[in-house]
Amino acid sequence: xxxxxxxxxxxxxxxxxxxxxxxxxxxxxxxxxxxxxxxxxxxxxxxxxxxxxxxxxxxxxxxxxxxxxxxxxxxxxxxxxxxxxxxxxxxxxxxxxxxxxxxxxxxxxxxxxxxxxxxxxxxxxxxxxxxxxxxxxxxxxxxxxxxxxxxxxxxxxxxxxxxxxxxxxxxxxxxxxxxxxxxxxxxxxxxxxxxxxxxxxxxxxxxxxxxxxxxxxxxxxxxxxxxxxxxxxxxxxxxxxxxxxxxxxxxxxxxxxxxxxxxxxxxxxxxxxxxxxxxxxxxxxxxxxxxxxxxxxxxxxxxxxxxxxxxxxxxxxxxxxxxxxxxxxxxxxxxxxxxxxxxxxxxxxx
Numbered sequence: 001x002x003x004x005x006x007x008x009x010x011x012x013x014x015x016x017x018x019x020x021x022x023x024x025x026x027x028x029x030x031x032x033x034x035x036x037x038x039x040x041x042x043x044x045x046x047x048x049x050x051x052x053x054x055x056x057x058x059x060x061x062x063x064x065x066x067x068x069x070x071x072x073x074x075x076x077x078x079x080x081x082x083x084x085x086x087x088x089x090x091x092x093x094x095x096x097x098x099x100x101x102x103x104x105x106x107x108x109x110x111x112x113x114x115x116x117x118x119x120x121x122x123x124x125x126x127x128x129x130x131x132x133x134x135x136x137x138x139x140x141x142x143x144x145x146x147x148x149x150x151x152x153x154x155x156x157x158x159x160x161x162x163x164x165x166x167x168x169x170x171x172x173x174x175x176x177x178x179x180x181x182x183x184x185x186x187x188x189x190x191x192x193x194x195x196x197x198x199x200x201x202x203x204x205x206x207x208x209x210x211x212x213x214x215x216x217x218x219x220x221x222x223x224x225x226x227x228x229x230x231x232x233x234x235x236x237x238x239x240x241x242x243x244x245x246x247x248x249x250x251x252x253x254x255x256x257x258x259x260x261x262x263x264x265x266x267x268x269x270x271x272x273x274x275x276x277x278x279x280x281x282x283x284x285x286x287x288x289x290x291x292x293x294x295x296x297x298x299x300x301x302x303x304x305x306x307x308x309x310x311x312x313x314x315x316x317x318x319x320x321x322x323x324x325x326x327x328x329x330x331x332x333x334x335x336x337x338x339x340x341x342x343x344x345x346x347x348x349x350x
Contacts, residue, residue, distance in 0.1 A: 008077075008115065010077045010082055011074050011076065011077050011191070011192055013073075013111060013114060014073030014074055014149060043057055043059075045058050045161065046097075046164070050167065050245050051245070052097070052166050052167050053092075053228055053229060054066045054067055054093045054094060054097050054157075058161055061161070062160060062161075063158055063160065064099075064160070066094050066158065066159055068094060069152065070093060070152050071086065071090070071151060071152020072086060072151075073148050075184075075188045075191075079119045079120070079123045079126065080122040080125055081205055083129075083151060084127065084209045085126075085205070085208040085209055085307060086152050087104075087127035087128075087130035087131050087152075087153055088130050088209050088210070088211055090104070090154075091104075091136065091211060091212070092211075092231070094156070095157075095211070095212040095215030095216055095229070096165065096212065096311055097164060098163050098164055098218055098219045099158060099159035099215075099216060100135070100159065101131075101134045101135060102135075103136050103156055104136050104137070104155050104156065105138065105141040105153065105154040106127060106138050106141030106143075107142060107154065108120075108142070108150070109150035109151075110123075110143070110145065111145070111146060111148060111149060112145045115149065123149070123151050134211055141153075141154075163220065164219070165218060165219055165224065165226065165227040166226060166245070167227070167228040167238075168245025168246050169225040169226035169245075169314070170225055170226040170242055170243070170246040170248050170250075171225050171316075171341060172248055172343040173342075174225055174226075174314040174315055174317070175315060175340050176239075176252070176312065176337065177312070177320065177324065177336065177337055177338065178235070178258060178312055178313075179212065179214065179311040179312075179334075179335045180207055180210070180230075180309055180332060181259055181260045181263075181334050182257065182259055182302075182306055182310075183262075183266075183267075184207065184208060184306045184307050184308070185305040186260075186263040186273070187200055187204040187260065187263055188307065189272060190266050196262075200262040200263070203262070207308070208307055208308040210308075212229060212310070214326050214335075215229075215311050218313060221322050222319060222322075223323075224314075224323065225314050225316070226242060226314040227313045228311070228312050229311050229312065230306045230310055230311075230312050233279050233282070233283075233305070234276065234304050234305055235252075235302050235303070236280075236286075236302045236303050237279050238312060239252070239312065240283045242314065246314075246341075247345070248343065249347070250341055250348070251341075251348045251350060252339040252347065252348070253338060254291070254302075254349050256339070257302075257336075258336050267297055272300045272304070276303045276304050277299075279304075286346045286347055288348060289347070289348025290348075290349055291350055294349070298349065310332070320337055324336075
């Protein structure tokens with residue numbers, strides 16, 4: 001029987017939280033196996049083969065449909081905030097493709113015997129408020145009785161085919177811009193351990209509920225060649241996918257990467273998620289350049305799983321100022337140039 005007097009911690013009902021509960025990258029690759037031999041329709045212009053953020057179907061010469069889905073277990077205990085974070089995160093993949101969201105479907109799995117209806121309603125209300133703020137109302141969905149709380153969205157958007165952004169268009173000579181600070185996974189681990197300060201929690205919520213709206217207008221700026229969002233595989237994991245897709249090498253300037261100050265301090269004190277270690281195991285071999293002062297702290301930070309993380313953009317150097325101004329105007333004040341793209345392969349950190 002449910003104890004109506006004890007406070008319910010959503011995060012205690014799940015084995016992981018946010019994008020940190022993604023499958024291990026190596027396990028995911030093993031499960032997916034070889035690509036299907038089924039001949040793909042001509043109008044399916046982006047599929048899973050490039051590990052991009054969404055699938056894209058060309059409707060006509062003027063419009064392409066972008067489709068994605070994302071869901072996870074709670075990263076915070078407040079139900080409405082959980083809903084907002086999950087919805088913001090799901091919509092991020094639409095923005096990462098340069099598209100504008102049009103509508104969503106809700107994906108709901110709740111342990112009905114453990115959560116009162118009002119908490120479930122609050123989760124759904126949080127998600128709905130974000131979707132409506134993005135101009136993409138929730139038009140339906142599906143729900144099940146699940147062992148853990150799970151919430152997310154199917155998000156659909158549209159984009160002109162000529163303004164579609166993918167994760168595989170980076171070019172040698174480009175600069176890399178990151179739209180949000182990293183450290184969300186560390187914050188979530190600290191929250192579970194009751195080690196996160198009120199200011200740190202406020203920063204975490206503000207970042208994870210900030211829509212990546214700059215993505216929808218990036219291609220119109222000119223000189224923007226590729227984009228993705230940094231989520232469960234961490235900065236290095238998603239950058240590695242960008243490099244693999246384009247056949248290029250990335251150089252990251254560690255001191256230029258925006259990192260939440262408290263997250264850095266917590267990581268130095270040993271706070272980390274299990275996912276950061278799995279992410280490093282998957283991408284570490286691609287990190288071919290490391291500075292002399294490289295340490296385990298680097299592995300924790302650069303592989304920290306981000307929930308509703310920032311956009312990672314590859315653009316021509318003479319477009320960087322306009323791209324940064326575009327981010328800053330949308331409230332992404334921490335957006336910064338963090339490195340560059342070169343000919344070659346792998347990732348170097350300096």
